Amino acid sequence: MNETLSYLHGFGNEHETEALPGALPQGQFSPQRCPYGLYAEQFSSTAFTAPRAANRRSWTYRIRPSIVMGEYQPIPHEHWCTAPQQGVAVPPNVMRWDPLPLDDQPMDFVSGMVTMAVNGDAKAQHGVGIHVYRANVGMGDSAFYNADGEMLLVPQQGLLLATTELGRLQVGPGEILVIPRGIKFRIDPLDGPIRGYVCENYGAPFILPERGPVGANGYANDRDFQYPVAWFEDKETPHRLITKFCGGFHQAMLGHSPFDVVAWTGNSAPYKYELARFNVMNTVSFDHPDPSIFTVLTSPSDTEGWANLDFVIFPPRWMVAENTFRPPWYHRNIMSEFMGLIEGSYDAKESGFEPGGMSLHNCMTPHGPEAAVFEKATKVELAPQRYEDTMAFMFESRYAIEPTPYAQRCPQRQQDYLRCWDGLKKHFNGQA
Template sequence: MCMMRAYNGVTDNFASATREFNTRKFHWTDAKSKKPTRPEDPHQYLSGFGNELESEFIAGALPIGQNSPQICPYGLYAEQLTGSSFAASRANMARSFLYRRRPAAVHTSLERIEGNTTFTASFLPSDDSLHVVPSQLSWRAFQIPDKSGPEVDFTQGIRTLGGSGHPNIREGIAYHIYAFNSSMKNKAFANIDGDFLICAQEGHLNITTEFGHMYLQPSELCVIQRGIRFNVAIVEEHSPNGARGYIIETWGTKWELPELGPLGGYGLANSRDFLHPTASIDTTSTGSWTIITKQVDKYYASYQDHSPFDVVAWHGTFVPYKYDLTKFAYQNSVAVDHTDPSINTVLTAKSRDPDAPLCDFLVFGPRWDVAENTFRPPYFHRNCASEFLAKIYGPTGGGRSEVFVPGGASYEAGHTPHGNADQRTMGAMHMELKPMRVGENSLTIMLESCRSLMFTNWAVKDSGVLAAEDIPLAAWDLVPDRFGKDEEAQKLLRARSCAM
């Protein structure tokens, strides 16, 4: 069992690096920090992906040598939370014991409430409200509700773009965006269908869970597993326009670190850079709390007269976590040829097919390109995987089209021919191949899935930011038929034809 230490302290160098980040020039190694988080983050964390962890807010609250004493320390109640079956293998066992003032069972009965009409969970082909898109889509920046208008919190600010499968059969995935302008007030949310991977694009979030706090800001992600209650608050100081980002919901699987193979023991997303909250009981809130439970695409509510975040201590393996994408250790070609995007995988979620993941979560940020005697940009391709890209920050362009902007997204269905046909990319055929920086001052995430998505009405009709699908004819002028004008090639063709 690993009891990790919490960290304190920040250096002037780190504060300076953060100022640079705010102008979109940042790399974690420039920070020279003595703590694993950026200076805005006020919380303490435990480190290590997949560890057995423990935390206590006051000394002695965590029972020693057993999970459920006849009487728990300080009169607390023991409560087990599981994320896997009781008979799962040790490697896949996900369970935690929480020691709290009141058990979660102390609440009113559940009642159906008005939900979020743009939240979708069923992506079965028989649903005629869904749309098959066998080609490409692009969205400009998704709109954040104006702060001068009605209050929209996290639970109401989720908009489903598309997905595949159904949570009831524990099989599939959904892609959502979130855009909201206010904090959840005396309200907790629990998704009992699957795990939420939340990636922030604009605005800072203070997320309270039953295990403690996590602070999330642009270019960071967090994973909140199935059934865990949480609250999302906007940090107003750093969120003048509200908050926006992306949610990947997975059913019947869990996020894991990809195997490193010949890379050895380190690289890509390192285990020690994943941070888990520490126990932190809520002693300040008053009044009634609403607990919203999402099942499929319906919302249900129960009520209680005390905070659901009353956990004084916990231990286990089923714990939320966060990760700073600027810590990713890129690997790349130093000889010839562009590497496949899988080399940029942060996390992977397996499917029932051992050779085709349900989803790979990838990141593209500032890095060096030094490949020699080769076409450095991504080659034209028709992958079996579907690709969903979202720009966290950086200049316009570089994705599906020139409308690819921070806060928007693009999508290519599996086997859709694509590649960047622009002056910059095609000019790479004739450029002098010196070492060069790519992805400077930008960060983009990509989701690769063995599934092709089915899209919602909101995604293809009602979002108000869907861009035209038409491919500019000028793109064809940038990729002409050079073979047809090559004299030697045509001479050889004529000779071959005469010989037949």
């Protein structure tokens, strides 16, 4: 075995890494004979003919080709759902949930997955699935890959080790992990049970949003994204490969570890990002900009500026706006918003929105600060204020987000969520 010693850096850049000296061929990608008797195998997560700037592929040099495997057999998964949903009524109501519990019964990353909402169509490659992952045991000799979409993991509790074909990454709360569509991986808890959120992105791969007039710096910077270095196992023991394809789950048996890539080069690979490295842009005069200024990653759609999915965070920051209502204003939005809370509290909802919880405000459904927050924000003295002990995020999509039957009926759904606005009073007096 070879231990990971360092990370490669840089979002979407071409990388090369080898776990054994000289394992990476020089001068060409597929020589007649690869070093160490390895096989060359290209992994492509975009079409071969995608424009150069958007093309994503990596060449892997592995002990066996991936096709050395058994026949797939279907297996069930009770709570992992895929778009489109059939025959599910979707109300426009605001919804909020308490954290899903971490059960005592053994569950790993795959078996503990629960779908809260979906949109789009996985087979047509647009839209997303939104899930909660929970695990109290590792995946053992099982590996998983998702042919339906890339996976964005947002840990909320516990440190995890992601073992992938291209190397290993440790990820915990305050970080995110993105695993490309089709990459094999295994998730193991490192310090107790783990829980977090998953965006299963059926659409275009995540990219960094444009900065526009902000210029060359700010938001998420390329240099802060970390990629694994090559790491491999040469184990000839039975392994199980679980695959999600067209919404169904299948397993195939292997006689060896699938984590046998000795070297790789390319730009399609798992990566992690520490959210504290996000360089927040904000107002220094009056009013405050749209929440799009907090976008870390975006999955574009076929309409410019209307994202298949934006991943947006609300991190610790200064608020200094003059003569301004500082919490998020009341609004109705063409985009649909699914929020989660990693730690602390969220400034628009001071009670009832707990770390590990979730909320859904769908297309054109009105929402905004609860009544108590409105009253407080309209009367407070507006001195510079530091927002500490907070990290909320939002999955925002141009497509309506459809809660699953499980999400609509589970005991964690707060049936009285709408009541947090009951205290909003009429202040109109007919005078300027």
